[in-house]
Amino acid sequence: MRFLSTRRKHPAAKPLTLLLALFMMGAVYALVSPAQPSAADPNTNPQVAQGKGLYDVTCSSCHGLNGEGSSQAPSLIGVGAAAVDFQMGTRRMPMAKPMAQAPRDSAPEYSEEEIAAIGAYVATLGAGPGVPSEDKYSPAGLTDEEIARGGELFRTNCSACHNIEGRGGALPEGAYAPSLHGVSSKHIYEALRTGPQQMPLFSEGALPDEDVKQIIGYLSKVEQQPQYGGLMLGAIGPVAEGFWGWLLGIGGLVLVAMWLAKKGARAR
Template identity: 55%
Template sequence: MNFLTTLRRRSYARPILLLMALVVLGIGYSVVSPERSSAETDMTQQIEKGKALFDLTCSSCHGLGAEGTQFGPSLIGVGAASVDFQMGTGRMPAARMESQLPSKQVQYSQEQIEAVAAYVATLGPGPAIATPDQVSTDGLTEEEIARGGALFRANCSACHGIVGGGGAMPNGKFAPSLTETSPTHIYGAMRSGPQQMPTFSKDVMPDQSVREIIAYLDEANAQPNHGGLTMGAAGPVSEGFWAFVIGIGGLSIVATWICKKGARAR
């Protein structure tokens, strides 16, 4: 008490008290408010960075406001998922026009890709990039994974093959192998339908079904290859077919050869 009274009497007491009050106020303010406002400025900065990168590398084909040009489609409303898929698999930025724009070496960091995706997402509503939950296969039962297999065979295997090994399509196009594709990009491809691929929206294919398909592909890729040709892993029919061609075919060649030899010996 004594100390405080002497302190109050000193000439510098007031400014010090004022300073302390300000510090307390400042701390109080920073405790209450900063999270939100700094997240917001992060967002705006990210979008600005994305727009700058877009103007530099994408606008030549997609237009300065992403409205599209003769060289590339409009990106208004394609959503962040499409950008993440296209850039994250190295398809974009496209180098030149081809019958099918192939995936290439990825040219940008994930941070840059997310910035461009965030910018494109501001242009119009579209599917967002998958959250970890949306593509997690944790806790799926064998039954659900089997259902993923059934969904894959019904919706995807016509183009991508029974276990996602890929397949040819008309006019020099092809459905790529899915063995190297990340779950997030599988989700992005389904939601955005790149090039010849149909779009699978949430109404047709809820997130749960996407997770099941991802789990099925995971499991199919984890199957050990026991050597020999897998023949698209189409199952016993195709494998039996080859056993027939090679087995019976081989035997008949041997039989003919023996006959010929027998004839010559005579």
């Protein structure tokens, strides 16, 4: 104690005390901080290494070398492999040219193996939804009652943008809700869980897997229904169809009444 008291006025005492305090704080933090999950090392995981190579060539110019994002594209940290599988599996990515919304294409540019490799690499950047197994999205085995409930869920959560039959619709600022006809069940599930572009994200807490499966079952049923011809009016729903029925029906009756009144006036 005497040794310390005699040297507390030394010019180096304050800097040394500060360094000692910082060292002790760092040591305490290292002891009490939770262990962080380590990302897969590309040097030891062949799939991740392949994905990183493809990512560097295909995606890094817009999304950044480490997936941090840029003024041209959002960050990929935490989006998970499901987002990669959806965006590249529907050929929305890589985007050919900047636009308000990436359109879907039926022919993916990369193989399933390459998309899975890029997804595996992106998954190492941060925890996110993984590619779902078939039991999570396949509507096989659903009863008519469950499919009907899926229709109710779809009309409540999705029809405002995607139309009552999933045919799509316009959104503000040049965006649109795409048609869901011809979209695979897996990609519909991934879209709900990742919230691509203008679409909100539906977590499993907000919309459980069983509900999602019933929605997919409803969409599959609607797509399988035969088209008998006639005016579909966009299949927007009974409100729009009733409006046109009222407008044309009542409007036609008014015109006929006016014509009859005019004809009667001339006869007199």
